Amino acid sequence: MDIKVLNRKQLEEILEMPAVIEGVKAVYEAKAEGGTAVWPLVEHHFPELKAVTDVRSGAVMGDVNVHGLKMLNNFPGNAGTEFPVFGGMLMVFDSTNGAPLGIMDASYITCMRTGAAGGISAALFSRKDAKTLMILGAGRQSIYQIGAALLLMPGIKKLVVCDPLSPDGANGYVEALPGNLKTQLNVERPDVEMIAEPDVQKAVGQADTIITITPSRTPVIKKEWVKPGTHFSCIGADMIGKEEIDPEIFRGARVFCDDIDQCCRVGETEIPFKTGVIAKEQIAGEIGQVLNGMIPGRTDDEQITVFDATGLAPLDLVTAKAAVQLAKEKGLGLTAEL
Amino acid sequence: MDIKVLNRKQLEEILEMPAVIEGVKAVYEAKAEGGTAVWPLVEHHFPELKAVTDVRSGAVMGDVNVHGLKMLNNFPGNAGTEFPVFGGMLMVFDSTNGAPLGIMDASYITCMRTGAAGGISAALFSRKDAKTLMILGAGRQSIYQIGAALLLMPGIKKLVVCDPLSPDGANGYVEALPGNLKTQLNVERPDVEMIAEPDVQKAVGQADTIITITPSRTPVIKKEWVKPGTHFSCIGADMIGKEEIDPEIFRGARVFCDDIDQCCRVGETEIPFKTGVIAKEQIAGEIGQVLNGMIPGRTDDEQITVFDATGLAPLDLVTAKAAVQLAKEKGLGLTAEL
Numbered sequence: 001m002d003i004k005v006l007n008r009k010q011l012e013e014i015l016e017m018p019a020v021i022e023g024v025k026a027v028y029e030a031k032a033e034g035g036t037a038v039w040p041l042v043e044h045h046f047p048e049l050k051a052v053t054d055v056r057s058g059a060v061m062g063d064v065n066v067h068g069l070k071m072l073n074n075f076p077g078n079a080g081t082e083f084p085v086f087g088g089m090l091m092v093f094d095s096t097n098g099a100p101l102g103i104m105d106a107s108y109i110t111c112m113r114t115g116a117a118g119g120i121s122a123a124l125f126s127r128k129d130a131k132t133l134m135i136l137g138a139g140r141q142s143i144y145q146i147g148a149a150l151l152l153m154p155g156i157k158k159l160v161v162c163d164p165l166s167p168d169g170a171n172g173y174v175e176a177l178p179g180n181l182k183t184q185l186n187v188e189r190p191d192v193e194m195i196a197e198p199d200v201q202k203a204v205g206q207a208d209t210i211i212t213i214t215p216s217r218t219p220v221i222k223k224e225w226v227k228p229g230t231h232f233s234c235i236g237a238d239m240i241g242k243e244e245i246d247p248e249i250f251r252g253a254r255v256f257c258d259d260i261d262q263c264c265r266v267g268e269t270e271i272p273f274k275t276g277v278i279a280k281e282q283i284a285g286e287i288g289q290v291l292n293g294m295i296p297g298r299t300d301d302e303q304i305t306v307f308d309a310t311g312l313a314p315l316d317l318v319t320a321k322a323a324v325q326l327a328k329e330k331g332l333g334l335t336a337e338l
Numbered sequence: 339m340d341i342k343v344l345n346r347k348q349l350e351e352i353l354e355m356p357a358v359i360e361g362v363k364a365v366y367e368a369k370a371e372g373g374t375a376v377w378p379l380v381e382h383h384f385p386e387l388k389a390v391t392d393v394r395s396g397a398v399m400g401d402v403n404v405h406g407l408k409m410l411n412n413f414p415g416n417a418g419t420e421f422p423v424f425g426g427m428l429m430v431f432d433s434t435n436g437a438p439l440g441i442m443d444a445s446y447i448t449c450m451r452t453g454a455a456g457g458i459s460a461a462l463f464s465r466k467d468a469k470t471l472m473i474l475g476a477g478r479q480s481i482y483q484i485g486a487a488l489l490l491m492p493g494i495k496k497l498v499v500c501d502p503l504s505p506d507g508a509n510g511y512v513e514a515l516p517g518n519l520k521t522q523l524n525v526e527r528p529d530v531e532m533i534a535e536p537d538v539q540k541a542v543g544q545a546d547t548i549i550t551i552t553p554s555r556t557p558v559i560k561k562e563w564v565k566p567g568t569h570f571s572c573i574g575a576d577m578i579g580k581e582e583i584d585p586e587i588f589r590g591a592r593v594f595c596d597d598i599d600q601c602c603r604v605g606e607t608e609i610p611f612k613t614g615v616i617a618k619e620q621i622a623g624e625i626g627q628v629l630n631g632m633i634p635g636r637t638d639d640e641q642i643t644v645f646d647a648t649g650l651a652p653l654d655l656v657t658a659k660a661a662v663q664l665a666k667e668k669g670l671g672l673t674a675e676l
């Protein structure tokens with residue numbers, strides 16, 4: 001059996017955001033109809049190193065028909081060394097016969113499918129006339145959020161980037177952004193004014209759509225700053241204790257999840273759920289149900305909407321399968337006989 | 339970062355049983371001192387295909403200092419196709435920095451470390467004067483059990499192989515055995531008489547040491563057949579419902595496990611434990627405690643001893659790390675830049 005072994009550089013060449021977006025949408029829709037499986041998360045901490053490793057596994061049934069997993073390693077002590085702080089590997093198998101299809105670097109797959117999740121949800125739940133997109137967080141994950149959102153939201157004319165960790169830092173980020181969007185994601189939006197905003201409150205006050213992509217453990221955005229009709233795509237919180245926005249924003253908002261149970265356990269919804277601000281029954285539903293037309297998304301222009309994404313192994317697997325197919329077509333990557 | 343990608347054929351060239359035995363012993367000893375971690379097992383069934391996939395992950399601390407996992411696929415419908423019924427892949431990471439070390443076929447690693455477990459336990463718990471070794475099961479796993487036991491037990495002069503699924507089948511197996519032991523495992527024991535025995539009762543009655551390595555779900559060996567002083571290494575049962583020997587054999591026996599909790603959940607100990615034949619407190623301990631000298635093994639020559647092995651991810655990881663090192667030294671396997 002020949003399988004593909006793909007490193008990050010090859011995946012950067014192979015994967016394109018529009019294809020990843022299609023795969024992520026297909027998985028969300030399949031999930032709404034019971035066509036995906038998410039298996040129990042395994043998480044382990046290395047206390048002395050402040051490091052954490054986790055294993056996310058699952059399956060996509062139907063035409064995709066794959067199962068597999070990724071093991072991610074977050075070793076903050078690697079900063080400044082030759083080893084990445086955030087790395088890991090993914091393996092994907094054909095569920096018709098259990099044969100391996102490919103092994104690959106997991107970090108780029110994760111970045112791309114997470115960007116796609118942010119972009120799809122922002123386009124789906126924002127007001128139709130949304131013009132201003134705010135991104136909270138100017139770390140390495142942000143560009144994938146921005147790229148996917150700008151691909152899917154032609155109505156956006158202004159992008160405001162806030163870096164709560166270093167308010168001035170977003171200046172350099174925004175300056176390099178048009179070039180990076182072009183070279184890394186093939187996204188060109190000269191019609192969009194891009195600014196860095198050191199004052200988070202000021203940024204929130206003008207935003208129609210807010211994507212949060214920070215590792216924050218205390219709320220950065222207060223409820224009283226938010227104007228009616230704002231949509232939040234909360235992407236950063238994916239572990240117990242992480243939160244980016246005021247739990248009070250959930251009160252009265254129309255809330256969607258990628259997976260309701262997982263979001264109540266480890267997502268942005270965790271704290272509002274555990275403190276009783278929102279009950280599970282008050283969550284409108286999962287994004288796949290909206291994409292499928294099973295439930296409505298935003299129901300009026302004044303409503304606050306929140307989408308909480310915690311990440312699903314099936315998103316990685318569908319993206320990995322696409323990468324293997326594209327690698328074969330393009331003759332890229334290493335082929336190993338296994 | 340360069341990592342090794344190793345397929346089964348390369349692993350067959352690279353790994354040698356004595357080195358695997360050393361690694362398995364070291365892991366058992368480390369476990370007794372808290373130097374290993376076994377993370378929660380993930381298991382998924384594909385009911386339509388009668389297939390099952392599982393993920394076993396964990397870590398070995400100390401000098402070995404690795405973590406990782408294997409995903410095993412058991413697809414019985416593959417019989418007679420180009421795809422293996424039993425396959426899977428393993429990934430191992432350096433726990434000092436989370437960097438990947440290697441990716442490899444998991445089936446051969448599993449065979450070798452399982453053989454080592456059987457051999458180590460048989461040598462450790464059998465009477466010092468044990469002369470007759472019985473192997474229950476003549477499937478693809480048996481040769482690794484036989485090879486490791488014959489390496490570690492020079493006193494064995496007779497080997498009796500029983501195949502409960504096809505009593506005659508063991509004839510051909512035994513005929514080819516000396517040659518296969520030599521070519522596959524570099525084990526030569528011309529001093530050992532090797533016979534196939536169609537009558538399980540007759541085989542049990544003459545055995546000093548019995549290794550069971552079948553996928554049985556009903557007991558094959560009855561208590562009344564067993565002579566005093568017999569040792570059992572029960573290797574086959576590693577999932578809920580599997581059992582190879584009469585639960586009554588556990589009554590009054592001195593019982594050891596590779597991992598007490600896991601054996602009570604999914605091992606040969608499962609049924610005796612769940613039916614109250616043996617309580618957890620009546621289990622003597624784990625094999626690593628005996629290897630370490632923390633508790634005694636067999637305490638008299640008339641005693642029945644039982645060792646139950648369910649398999650531990652750390653055994654795979656230590657073997658995988660050794661394979662990567664040997665592959666580098668021997669210049670074998672594919673090198674991938676990840």
